[in-house]
């Protein structure tokens with residue numbers, strides 16, 4: 001008999017570890033969020049695990065906070081991994097069709113054949129996402145199931161991550177006594193929670209400005225077109241402020257989040273900030289105009305690099321669904337306006353959607369990845385086995401790598 005199931009996620013970011021616990025009931029479509037927890041992420045540097053001990057301790061804190069709020073215990077999680085170690089490689093798979101009609105098994109086989117992508121020696125495939133299929137000489141087929149032909153080909157995106165980073169994340173979760181259902185690239189998870197089906201059909205880019213990097217994920221006609229990581233995020237903005245205004249990193253972070261803006265013109269020339277008010281070790285006075293100029297210069301660079309990625313796939317300025325901005329870095333005032341100017345498309349905040357409960361707390365673009373991990377997990381695997389504790393992160397499972405391809409075809 002169907003029953004309630006607990007699905008949890010851990011977004012192990014470069015600045016924050018976030019845990020979200022949800023409950024899925026058989027009579028409700030959307031997962032119900034019942035607990036969230038956060039911890040400062042001190043064991044990850046530029047996407048790499050710099051201290052397993054720290055990561056374990058940060059995971060424990062985030063999970064305990066979410067458990068306390070929900071009154072539920074977390075035994076399994078979907079983990080999100082972010083940063084420049086995530087790579088997307090185009091790949092092609094070809095097979096001979098075994099019967100007259102193309103079956104699910106044939107589609108699985110051809111996607112499996114696309115595993116032969118030229119990925120790095122230390123990379124592990126996390127997802128294979130089909131772009132389109134060809135049957136004999138007929139190209140651009142979205143769903144080949146039931147069609148007839150002799151040769152089936154697929155054009156796919158192979159998304160991979162660095163093996164030692166993935167293993168260290170899994171090890172950290174195990175040391176925190178948590179099993180890993182799956183490790184999911186954070187850019188895909190984030191896009192999953194902020195984009196609507198309609199936007200994905202029209203053509204849209206989900207931009208997640210994190211701490212160490214900014215992810216760019218483009219969808220069109222319902223399919224993934226491009227995903228890339230720009231290796232600059234909010235931490236670079238903070239560093240620029242510390243250098244430019246000669247402050248400590250802590251004071252720079254406070255200046256950024258409490259006084260920062262991307263709209264330089266709105267800041268009066270003579271507005272000053274006394275660092276003594278926000279810092280124990282800094283005591284000089286800085287110009288808020290200068291602060292905003294430093295911030296805007298770095299955000300402009302990030303957005304220009306996003307624009308380059310869109311140019312690369314011929315989608316610069318031509319995405320009718322516009323752009324969404326998520327991640328903590330998107331909370332800088334004026335970022336929507338600056339993005340509209342640089343990208344020349346409509347831009348809106350990427351709030352996590354598709355869930356119920358605790359909406360006040362998760363109506364925050366920083367939660368896009370953690371909420372998206374839950375949605376991605378639900379859409380991509382048999383949750384039933386997760387709740388009985390039978391799923392474990394399997395480095396070879398092709399069905400997980402293929403993800404929700406078959407589910408996407410359902411009406």
Ligand SMILES: Nc1ncnc2c1ncn2[C@@H]1O[C@H](COP(=O)(O)OP(=O)(O)OP(=O)(O)O)[C@@H](O)[C@H]1O
Nearest residue numbers: 013014015016210211212213234235327328329332
């Ligand atoms: N109100 C705010 N205004 C401007 N920047 C902010 C604000 N709040 C958070 N940030 C910045 O957002 C960044 C953290 O964002 P987020 O929590 O999405 O990162 P993360 O997921 O931990 O990192 P990553 O995705 O790179 O692994 C930090 O650089 C932080 O300074």
Ligand SMILES: [Mg+2]
Nearest residue numbers: 013082210369
């Ligand atoms: Mg993140």
